Amino acid sequence: MIPINYKKYPFIAKIRHHVSSNNYLPVTELSILPENYPPPVKSLNWSEVFINHKAANVLDIGCGKGVFLISYALSNESDNILGLEIRSEAVEWINSVVDGERIPNCRALYYSVANDLPFIESDTIDRIFYLFPDPWPKRRHYRRRAFNLKFIENCYRVLKPGACLYLATDVDYVDEYQTKLLEEFSKFELIRLNDRDEWNFPTTNKENFCIKHNIDVFRLICKK
Ligand SMILES: C[S@@+](CC[C@H](N)C(=O)[O-])C[C@H]1O[C@@H](n2cnc3c(N)ncnc32)[C@H](O)[C@@H]1O
16 A cells, blocks of 8 residues: 655645534524535435445544545445545545545545434444544533434444444543443443554544554444
8 A cells, every 4th residue: 555645735734623613513403504514414426425336334423634534445445434524624635635546435525423324324334433522621512522312323323233333532531421421322332442452443643643642542342
């Protein structure tokens, strides 16, 4: 596998940290949609998404700048991985790399997962990654966390029986919050990992930062 020369795609520097706070809320909680609200996609024509015309079988929710998304696609050629991301500049940038490098099994979608996963059929997904989410630490911001009971139900619905949702975060209270909700939901088998060696996936942008600064990461696998 030839590494990508990201210097050919300089746009990455301009990606904002956060978008307008209403964009993190579902359409159902907004009386007026903000102008730059990510389109609430209901269905996708997969033949326009992936070269092999097949549906996605792997999701990277909150794919950020796509470092993990692209590495995963390159090292798992038989999978179709779809990244979902609320920052349009990141999505445009990722797709410019995907097109520039002609990566057939990778695409990013400008979308807020707060609006569920209606474009994904039930029992069709082999892996969902939700890696290093925004912590939204203040109680009044909790509503903007993508991870809630509805999110868990959506993930459970779209995963194939026996398939897994993969969670990683460097924030202890985010890990506690997510674990508590998953325990309440109770349908997933929860497998806690204490060693990165048991996690056989490429690193994410945020994870590279954690490794560099020796920051602990909490990892949880949720098996349907
Ligand atoms: C801290 S970043 C981590 C990015 C990447 N997964 C990584 O590990 O480097 C969290 C990402 O989730 C995205 N995000 C937050 N809420 C979202 C939502 N409701 N729908 C889609 N993406 C969301 C943010 O824009 C941001 O890019």
